[in-house]
Amino acid sequence: MSRSIRLAVIPGDGIGQEVVAQGLKVLTAVLPEDVKLETKEYDLGAKRWHRTGETLPDEELASLKEHDAILLGAIGDPTVPSGVLERGLLLKLRFAFDHFVNLRPSKLFPNTATPLAGRPDIDFVVVREGTEGPYTGNGGSLRTGTPAEVATEVSVNTAYGVERVVRDAYERANARPRKKLTLVHKNNVLVYAGHMWKNIFDTVGQEYPEVTTDYLHVDAATIFLVTQPERFDVIVTDNLFGDILTDLAAAVTGGIGLAASGNINPTGAFPSMFEPVHGSAPDIAGTGKADPTATILSVALLLRHLGHEEQAARIETEVAADLEARGDAPRTTDEIGDALAARVAG
Ligand SMILES: NC(=O)C1=CN([C@@H]2O[C@H](COP(=O)(O)OP(=O)(O)OC[C@H]3O[C@@H](n4cnc5c(N)ncnc54)[C@H](O)[C@@H]3O)[C@@H](O)[C@H]2O)C=CC1
Ligand SMILES: CC(C)CC(=O)C(=O)O
Ligand SMILES: [Mg+2]
Numbered sequence: 001m002s003r004s005i006r007l008a009v010i011p012g013d014g015i016g017q018e019v020v021a022q023g024l025k026v027l028t029a030v031l032p033e034d035v036k037l038e039t040k041e042y043d044l045g046a047k048r049w050h051r052t053g054e055t056l057p058d059e060e061l062a063s064l065k066e067h068d069a070i071l072l073g074a075i076g077d078p079t080v081p082s083g084v085l086e087r088g089l090l091l092k093l094r095f096a097f098d099h100f101v102n103l104r105p106s107k108l109f110p111n112t113a114t115p116l117a118g119r120p121d122i123d124f125v126v127v128r129e130g131t132e133g134p135y136t137g138n139g140g141s142l143r144t145g146t147p148a149e150v151a152t153e154v155s156v157n158t159a160y161g162v163e164r165v166v167r168d169a170y171e172r173a174n175a176r177p178r179k180k181l182t183l184v185h186k187n188n189v190l191v192y193a194g195h196m197w198k199n200i201f202d203t204v205g206q207e208y209p210e211v212t213t214d215y216l217h218v219d220a221a222t223i224f225l226v227t228q229p230e231r232f233d234v235i236v237t238d239n240l241f242g243d244i245l246t247d248l249a250a251a252v253t254g255g256i257g258l259a260a261s262g263n264i265n266p267t268g269a270f271p272s273m274f275e276p277v278h279g280s281a282p283d284i285a286g287t288g289k290a291d292p293t294a295t296i297l298s299v300a301l302l303l304r305h306l307g308h309e310e311q312a313a314r315i316e317t318e319v320a321a322d323l324e325a326r327g328d329a330p331r332t333t334d335e336i337g338d339a340l341a342a343r344v345a346g
Helices: 015-030 046-052 058-065 084-096 159-174 191-205 218-227 239-252 293-305 309-325 333-345
Strands: 004-012 036-041 069-074 101-107 123-129 139-142 150-153 180-185 212-217 234-237 260-264 272-276
Touching: 004 015, 015 036, 015 069, 015 293, 015 309, 015 333, 046 084, 058 084, 069 084, 069 293, 101 239, 123 159, 123 239, 159 180, 159 191, 159 234, 180 191, 180 218, 180 239, 191 212, 212 218, 218 239, 234 239, 260 293, 272 293, 293 309, 293 333, 309 333
Parallel strands: 004 036, 004 069, 069 272, 123 234, 180 212, 180 234
Antiparallel strands: 101 123, 101 260, 139 150, 260 272
């Protein structure tokens, strides 16, 4: 456990700015006095792009690398062409820092709006591959803008990349009480990538005899996430399926405002990056309606990653207690942050 944390902070766009402020508030409140927190904020996102045309210059990438972890709000803005910041900043970070495990826990929190209220405990983790799939930018367009346009977006799947994330998922499943791992893909149609994923999943599985395995096509997985979510313990899946499944998982377990994530480089070669699952939500930016809880729970994942288990668990316990106590009156972003900061400090 480190006695100092060098934290890079990228608030980003829209509600990213608002929720990161609350995440930092709670982080400061929960840390013991003898842990020194050093933060450096990075001006990256839409404003920077409008001012300079830059998304993520090499010097800033190099400077970010010198940190123990990164806390990110959200990236993307309606005034910037779609994809410029998402690819040029967010995905560039995930790829450059080899965040091959995109960890997205889903828990049914108390007292939240969900079609699953009253169901048995729902507590699963999605291990989403973070550096491959259709997100690599392997594609192009011919005769762009004409009626004869052809566009490709090729999904990249390497045995190296699949094996390392599948192995990570087995390790996580093996460490959990239920020891169950479900592979989600679409190998009835995406036969090349799908069969490779399944073969690697089966081969690596031989090293984990205590882990029960299961396979679901992604379309069926969306049914079971709503009708039988308790069947899931750990899910491993590719970058795109994981992106979609985790928004659905958030929606059925209390809302996107509660869903946390970590972009992890398990080797420690690069800093891992923690961020809410949601985006910059331009529809509510500046209104005080953004729920900062997802970011605060991402701070808990960050602390756990850095070895501060007690503080991570305290945040999670206090989030559950806060949700229990919230009542019906809506609270602002600041009010939720203040309440959680007070709880974790006390
Ligand atoms: N990791 C990231 O930085 C991500 C960035 N994006 C980007 O964000 C922008 C907006 O994308 P959308 O598709 O609208 O997804 P979004 O996640 O920003 O918003 C979807 C819906 O959820 C609501 N919402 C999101 N976070 C919330 C919170 N904390 N509290 C309460 N409500 C919340 C929004 O108001 C909206 O109605 C786009 O530019 C997109 O590319 C999208 C997803 C992830
Ligand atoms: C904006 C995308 C690049 C990312 C996304 O939607 C996600 O990671 O959940
Ligand atoms: Mg997403």
